[in-house]
Amino acid sequence: MANPSLLILAGDGIGPEVMDEVKRIIGWFGDKRGVSFDVSEDLVGGAAYDKHGVPLHDDTMAKAQEVDAVLLGAVGGPKYDDLDFSVKPERGLLRLRKEMDLFANLRPAQCFDALADFSSLKKELVAGLDIMIVRELTSGVYFGEPRGIHMEDNMRVGINTQRYTEAEIERGARAAFELAMKRDKRLCSMEKANVMESGILWRDVVTEVHADYPEVELSHMYADNGAMQLVRAPKQFDVIYTDNLFGDILSDCAAMLTGSLGMLPSASLGVPMENGRPKAMYEPVHGSAPDITGQGKANPIACILSFAMALRYSFDMGGEADRLEAAIEAVLADGARTGDLMGPEGGTPLSTTEMGDVILAAL
Amino acid sequence: MANPSLLILAGDGIGPEVMDEVKRIIGWFGDKRGVSFDVSEDLVGGAAYDKHGVPLHDDTMAKAQEVDAVLLGAVGGPKYDDLDFSVKPERGLLRLRKEMDLFANLRPAQCFDALADFSSLKKELVAGLDIMIVRELTSGVYFGEPRGIHMEDNMRVGINTQRYTEAEIERGARAAFELAMKRDKRLCSMEKANVMESGILWRDVVTEVHADYPEVELSHMYADNGAMQLVRAPKQFDVIYTDNLFGDILSDCAAMLTGSLGMLPSASLGVPMENGRPKAMYEPVHGSAPDITGQGKANPIACILSFAMALRYSFDMGGEADRLEAAIEAVLADGARTGDLMGPEGGTPLSTTEMGDVILAAL
Numbered sequence: 001m002a003n004p005s006l007l008i009l010a011g012d013g014i015g016p017e018v019m020d021e022v023k024r025i026i027g028w029f030g031d032k033r034g035v036s037f038d039v040s041e042d043l044v045g046g047a048a049y050d051k052h053g054v055p056l057h058d059d060t061m062a063k064a065q066e067v068d069a070v071l072l073g074a075v076g077g078p079k080y081d082d083l084d085f086s087v088k089p090e091r092g093l094l095r096l097r098k099e100m101d102l103f104a105n106l107r108p109a110q111c112f113d114a115l116a117d118f119s120s121l122k123k124e125l126v127a128g129l130d131i132m133i134v135r136e137l138t139s140g141v142y143f144g145e146p147r148g149i150h151m152e153d154n155m156r157v158g159i160n161t162q163r164y165t166e167a168e169i170e171r172g173a174r175a176a177f178e179l180a181m182k183r184d185k186r187l188c189s190m191e192k193a194n195v196m197e198s199g200i201l202w203r204d205v206v207t208e209v210h211a212d213y214p215e216v217e218l219s220h221m222y223a224d225n226g227a228m229q230l231v232r233a234p235k236q237f238d239v240i241y242t243d244n245l246f247g248d249i250l251s252d253c254a255a256m257l258t259g260s261l262g263m264l265p266s267a268s269l270g271v272p273m274e275n276g277r278p279k280a281m282y283e284p285v286h287g288s289a290p291d292i293t294g295q296g297k298a299n300p301i302a303c304i305l306s307f308a309m310a311l312r313y314s315f316d317m318g319g320e321a322d323r324l325e326a327a328i329e330a331v332l333a334d335g336a337r338t339g340d341l342m343g344p345e346g347g348t349p350l351s352t353t354e355m356g357d358v359i360l361a362a363l
Numbered sequence: 364m365a366n367p368s369l370l371i372l373a374g375d376g377i378g379p380e381v382m383d384e385v386k387r388i389i390g391w392f393g394d395k396r397g398v399s400f401d402v403s404e405d406l407v408g409g410a411a412y413d414k415h416g417v418p419l420h421d422d423t424m425a426k427a428q429e430v431d432a433v434l435l436g437a438v439g440g441p442k443y444d445d446l447d448f449s450v451k452p453e454r455g456l457l458r459l460r461k462e463m464d465l466f467a468n469l470r471p472a473q474c475f476d477a478l479a480d481f482s483s484l485k486k487e488l489v490a491g492l493d494i495m496i497v498r499e500l501t502s503g504v505y506f507g508e509p510r511g512i513h514m515e516d517n518m519r520v521g522i523n524t525q526r527y528t529e530a531e532i533e534r535g536a537r538a539a540f541e542l543a544m545k546r547d548k549r550l551c552s553m554e555k556a557n558v559m560e561s562g563i564l565w566r567d568v569v570t571e572v573h574a575d576y577p578e579v580e581l582s583h584m585y586a587d588n589g590a591m592q593l594v595r596a597p598k599q600f601d602v603i604y605t606d607n608l609f610g611d612i613l614s615d616c617a618a619m620l621t622g623s624l625g626m627l628p629s630a631s632l633g634v635p636m637e638n639g640r641p642k643a644m645y646e647p648v649h650g651s652a653p654d655i656t657g658q659g660k661a662n663p664i665a666c667i668l669s670f671a672m673a674l675r676y677s678f679d680m681g682g683e684a685d686r687l688e689a690a691i692e693a694v695l696a697d698g699a700r701t702g703d704l705m706g707p708e709g710g711t712p713l714s715t716t717e718m719g720d721v722i723l724a725a726l
């Protein structure tokens with residue numbers, strides 16, 4: 001049987017640096033665990049724009065559709081800030097999400113015991129935190145039409161459209177309920193049904209899907225209250241399901257609660273392909289971090305944990321994912337720290353490569 | 364000259380209880396400071412629905428248009444959860460905002476020294492916090508058309524429209540720049556210009572208005588990063604300007620950082636009336652709190668501080684507002700606490716009326 005295939009799109013900024021460490025991890029799995037991948041690489045974001053004048057070349061898009069999973073680094077940077085909206089680095093990422101139809105964006109917000117002090121929240125409120133946010137990723141105001149800026153009575157008017165069909169809400173809800181079944185069986189759905197009709201439909205459809213998952217305890221919360229509750233007492237949540245825009249904000253808020261953005265992976269999953277595997281893209285939650293690019297300072301863990309999510313969700317290798325995650329927990333417990341994880345007590349941080357070294361050693 | 368006029372809409376849940384304390388404070392200003400108001404009262408929200416079948420009667424709307432300022436308590440409660448969207452308690456509030464054209468919603472997130480321990484954030488990150496969020500309140504996805512739920516190919520589709528004209532963005536921006544001029548002269552504008560064209564227009568217009576306020580340092584941030592930065596290091600902000608929906612979420616997030624929702628007031632300001640005063644409504648940030656309604660447990664301070672904002676923004680009585688705020692700081696420093704402000708060390712909380720008593724005594 002052919003090896004599973006991976007397309008690496010390292011992207012911009014620290015993307016290539018952190019992805020280098022992932023490649024070493026992939027190599028280790030091939031050498032030591034007999035888990036080999038066919039790996040190809042290509043450009044996305046500003047890197048693709050520099051070469052092709054577009055943030056994602058059609059050939060790259062076609063490749064992404066064919067592989068078993070895409071690993072993405074990060075996109076964007078100040079160099080591209082003034083580009084036209086249609087060719088900004090982000091459009092490459094959004095095109096991948098939309099054309100691969102990656103509707104379920106899984107964003108775990110987990111606080112590692114060794115790092116609980118890094119949170120801006122009091123330690124006892126975040127130690128042991130383990131939330132899974134499921135964000136709908138292919139619809140809503142990100143893609144709704146009509147959109148744009150036009151003139152009306154000699155005045156500019158900016159328009160975007162929030163649009164959700166019941167099928168879109170439903171498939172994401174199923175993904176969220178399935179995850180809840182494997183976890184603590186609690187799902188909280190967030191919208192603004194008190195203000196938006198699309199939120200009313202959201203609430204109704206999630207409630208209907210609930211009938212198929214009676215074991216899961218379902219609650220509903222307005223998104224503004226959701227933001228408050230995340231800050232007040234984040235451990236009250238197990239799985240959260242919300243739309244593309246609320247999910248963007250609430251998952252970033254939840255990520256920051258853990259205090260270590262350099263640690264957080266994500267998975268974006270679509271419908272099953274012929275081989276039964278879902279279309280999938282994995283990426284760290286952090287951005288391209290232009291301020292530290294090229295200095296060997298970046299923390300590769302979020303990107304490595306994204307690969308662990310690929311092992312779990314694309315390749316049904318939960319055991320191997322556990323092994324990789326355990327190695328990371330072990331080096332953290334041992335005191336291994338990149339610059340972003342240095343406390344006030346100081347010390348010498350590990351470089352990106354050195355962090356890769358200790359993780360490989362722990363494996 | 365006629366006394367300035369106030370319309371009190373106490374609303375639902377704890378609204379009437381906390382408003383009772385405000386009425387005593389208003390009485391004190393009349394008796395002791397010669398600052399008298401013509402006060403009338405009416406219904407809003409569920410209370411209005413119970414009597415009239417609508418959450419705001421046309422007569423009440425007409426009165427609100429005529430007075431110098433409206434003081435609102437809170438709306439909503441479980442009793443009204445299953446009402447049709449068009450008559451839900453919130454619609455009364457939204458109608459007031461829209462028809463009075465209250466485009467600038469001022470939401471201070473301030474942390475009182477005596478209460479810094481209540482925050483879920485580490486004390487040093489929030490002690491002395493003093494952010495002013497200016498939220499655009501009459502446009503955006505709250506009011507944009509088309510909206511609703513309709514059938515398409517036998518499937519329900521929910522739609523809302525984010526719509527902003529440059530005039531709408533501009534007038535709110537001016538309010539935000541004016542406030543920044545009176546504070547630390549720093550303004551951060553938040554949108555999702557990387558994803559939404561309405562966000563691009565937002566960023567462009569705010570940048571244009573900046574030309575009239577060169578002394579203010581303007582920055583731009585994506586709203587998801589804004590949520591992160593509020594959690595990570597809230598003191599970096601002075602004034603934040605953002606749209607109706609982002610403002611709803613981000614101001615609640617910021618409010619929760621202070622740890623004491625029962626303390627936070629808000630002002631919603633419109634264009635000047637013939638007498639030069641802006642159309643205005645003042646309300647606490649907290650909700651109707653059905654769980655503690657009728658038990659004398661509610662904290663009246665947010666509502667009293669909303670009246671202080673009325674003194675400052677509607678009646679140009681900054682000195683009287685300072686006096687009232689100082690009295691509240693003094694009783695807090697003295698250890699006066701309602702139930703929501705009790706720490707783990709316990710003690711006997713003050714009732715709503717007792718808190719009113721000590722504030723009156725301090726005045």
Ligand SMILES: CC(C)[C@H](C(=O)O)[C@@H](O)C(=O)O
Nearest residue numbers: 090091093094248557558587
């Ligand atoms: C880069 C940007 C387009 C993207 C988004 O808004 O979805 C990012 O913030 C994210 O959350 O993945």
Ligand SMILES: CC(C)[C@H](C(=O)O)[C@@H](O)C(=O)O
Nearest residue numbers: 194195224453454456457611
């Ligand atoms: C009650 C509700 C309609 C309202 C809003 O969404 O604006 C509230 O959350 C607020 O922030 O004042």
